[in-house]
Amino acid sequence: MTDQKSPSSDSNFDMNKSTIISLLYIASFVVGITGLIGGILAFVWKDEVAGTWEESHLQYHIMTFIVGIIVGVVGVILSFVLIGIPLLFALAVWVLVRSIMALLKAQKQEPMADPKTLLF
DSSP, X not given: OOOOOOTTSTTSOOOOHHHHHHHHHHHTTTSTHHHHHHHHHHHHHTTTTTTSHHHXXXXXXXXXXXXXXXXXXXXXXXXXXXXXXXXXXXXXXXXXXXXXXXXXHHHXXXXXXXXXXXXX
Protein backbone atom coordinates (compact mmCIF):
# COMPACT_ATOMS: atom_id res chain seq x y z
CA MET A 1 0.00 0.00 0.00
CA THR A 2 1.43 3.36 -1.01
CA ASP A 3 1.30 6.51 1.06
CA GLN A 4 -0.65 9.12 -0.87
CA LYS A 5 -0.47 12.77 0.08
CA SER A 6 -3.57 14.82 0.58
CA PRO A 7 -4.33 17.79 -1.70
CA SER A 8 -3.23 20.16 1.06
CA SER A 9 0.22 18.59 1.40
CA ASP A 10 3.44 20.61 1.50
CA SER A 11 4.26 19.80 -2.15
CA ASN A 12 1.39 21.95 -3.46
CA PHE A 13 1.65 25.71 -3.85
CA ASP A 14 -1.40 27.37 -2.30
CA MET A 15 -2.38 30.47 -4.27
CA ASN A 16 -4.35 32.26 -1.54
CA LYS A 17 -4.89 36.01 -1.21
CA SER A 18 -1.89 36.54 1.04
CA THR A 19 0.36 34.60 -1.31
CA ILE A 20 -0.80 36.69 -4.27
CA ILE A 21 -0.06 39.95 -2.44
CA SER A 22 3.34 38.69 -1.25
CA LEU A 23 4.28 37.70 -4.79
CA LEU A 24 3.12 41.09 -6.11
CA TYR A 25 5.30 42.86 -3.52
CA ILE A 26 8.29 40.71 -4.45
CA ALA A 27 7.64 41.25 -8.18
CA SER A 28 7.66 45.01 -7.60
CA PHE A 29 11.46 44.84 -7.45
CA VAL A 30 11.33 44.07 -11.19
CA VAL A 31 8.02 45.62 -12.24
CA GLY A 32 7.38 48.52 -9.85
CA ILE A 33 3.63 48.85 -10.34
CA THR A 34 2.87 45.40 -8.89
CA GLY A 35 3.55 46.64 -5.36
CA LEU A 36 0.82 49.25 -5.76
CA ILE A 37 -1.55 46.60 -7.11
CA GLY A 38 -0.74 44.36 -4.12
CA GLY A 39 -1.47 47.19 -1.69
CA ILE A 40 -4.80 47.96 -3.36
CA LEU A 41 -5.78 44.28 -3.32
CA ALA A 42 -4.95 44.07 0.39
CA PHE A 43 -7.36 46.93 1.09
CA VAL A 44 -10.07 45.49 -1.18
CA TRP A 45 -9.82 41.94 0.20
CA LYS A 46 -9.52 42.79 3.91
CA ASP A 47 -13.27 42.55 4.57
CA GLU A 48 -13.57 39.26 2.67
CA VAL A 49 -11.14 37.46 4.98
CA ALA A 50 -12.46 38.71 8.33
CA GLY A 51 -12.24 36.01 10.96
CA THR A 52 -9.83 33.79 9.03
CA TRP A 53 -6.07 33.23 9.26
CA GLU A 54 -5.68 35.48 6.22
CA GLU A 55 -7.03 38.51 8.12
CA SER A 56 -3.74 38.93 9.99
CA HIS A 57 -1.82 38.60 6.72
CA LEU A 58 -3.78 41.35 5.02
CA GLN A 59 -3.28 43.63 8.04
CA TYR A 60 0.45 42.84 7.80
CA HIS A 61 0.47 43.61 4.06
CA ILE A 62 -1.44 46.86 4.57
CA MET A 63 1.06 47.93 7.24
CA THR A 64 3.92 47.07 4.87
CA PHE A 65 2.28 49.06 2.08
CA ILE A 66 1.57 52.18 4.15
CA VAL A 67 5.01 52.29 5.79
CA GLY A 68 6.61 51.53 2.41
CA ILE A 69 4.87 54.46 0.74
CA ILE A 70 5.74 56.90 3.54
CA VAL A 71 9.37 55.84 3.87
CA GLY A 72 9.72 55.66 0.08
CA VAL A 73 8.56 59.25 -0.38
CA VAL A 74 10.83 60.47 2.44
CA GLY A 75 13.71 58.47 0.96
CA VAL A 76 13.23 59.95 -2.50
CA ILE A 77 13.13 63.47 -1.08
CA LEU A 78 16.23 62.85 1.05
CA SER A 79 18.09 61.25 -1.85
CA PHE A 80 18.83 64.75 -3.11
CA VAL A 81 21.16 65.11 -0.13
CA LEU A 82 22.30 61.46 -0.46
CA ILE A 83 20.84 60.42 2.92
CA GLY A 84 17.84 58.87 1.20
CA ILE A 85 19.83 56.31 -0.79
CA PRO A 86 20.69 54.09 2.20
CA LEU A 87 17.15 54.66 3.50
CA LEU A 88 15.67 53.39 0.21
CA PHE A 89 18.01 50.40 0.25
CA ALA A 90 16.96 49.57 3.83
CA LEU A 91 13.31 49.93 2.80
CA ALA A 92 13.80 47.50 -0.08
CA VAL A 93 15.37 44.91 2.23
CA TRP A 94 12.59 45.46 4.81
CA VAL A 95 9.81 44.97 2.24
CA LEU A 96 11.50 41.92 0.76
CA VAL A 97 11.99 40.21 4.13
CA ARG A 98 8.42 40.97 5.25
CA SER A 99 7.04 39.68 1.95
CA ILE A 100 9.01 36.44 2.16
CA MET A 101 7.99 35.94 5.81
CA ALA A 102 4.32 36.43 4.89
CA LEU A 103 4.67 34.13 1.88
CA LEU A 104 6.15 31.32 3.97
CA LYS A 105 3.42 31.62 6.63
CA ALA A 106 0.71 31.85 3.95
CA GLN A 107 1.85 28.58 2.43
CA LYS A 108 1.42 26.94 5.85
CA GLN A 109 -1.88 28.80 6.31
CA GLU A 110 -0.63 30.22 9.61
CA PRO A 111 -1.66 33.68 10.84
CA MET A 112 0.93 36.38 11.34
CA ALA A 113 1.89 36.61 15.02
CA ASP A 114 1.69 40.42 15.24
CA PRO A 115 0.34 41.93 12.01
CA LYS A 116 0.71 45.52 13.20
CA THR A 117 4.40 45.30 14.02
CA LEU A 118 7.02 47.21 12.11
CA LEU A 119 9.45 44.36 12.63
CA PHE A 120 9.40 41.03 10.86
